[in-house]
Amino acid sequence: MRLFIFLIVILILNSCNSDKKLKNDSENGVPERTELSQDSKIFLGNRLFSEKTCITCHAIDSKKTAPSVVDIMHVYKENNADIVSFLKGNSKPIVDTTASQVAIMQANIDGFLKEITDEELDAIATYMLHVDELNNK
Ligand code: HEC
DSSP states (O other): OHHHHHHHHHHHHHHHHHHHHHHHHHHHTOOOSSOOOHHHHHHHHHHHHHHTTHHHHOOSSSOSSSOOHHHHHHHHHHTTOOHHHHHTTOSOOOSOOOHHHHHHHHHHHHTGGGGSOHHHHHHHHHHHHTHHHHHHO
């Protein structure tokens, strides 16, 4: 019986430890080789959205130079469209189709967005997809 309780305690301690490890990894925003959890993607995406300068043109919920993240996601969810595909230059803009505006974002796609890995683009898209939930918290 004692041994049994001892084993249970070890099991519980172990699961706490692995939780902590997961949290630390996501806090550091370190992209892992393995598939990231949803929360880690959102966390990393949030950081990249600032680091990669998206935030300078896109505010979260008010229009700056460019449409807000909330407005973009509204259109993307409605059309069941794929952000990553747009960011890789594989699909056409559907939010603001004014030529001058499209040209600004297209310059990013042809420029610095090429330096961003698929994993990072996926994290950015996941973050954008969940931005309204984050705002309501
Ligand atoms: C220099 C300003 C600027 C920066 C920096 C910028 N964007 Fe944009 N973005 C725009 C403008 C302007 C539009 C509106 C034109 C359009 O919709 O294509 C746009 C549109 C978009 C759209 C909607 C495309 C559509 O379907 O119409 C997405 C998604 C997007 N940007 C994501 C990003 C991400 C992610 C980053 C950072 C990696 C970023 N943008 C950085 C200016 C910018």
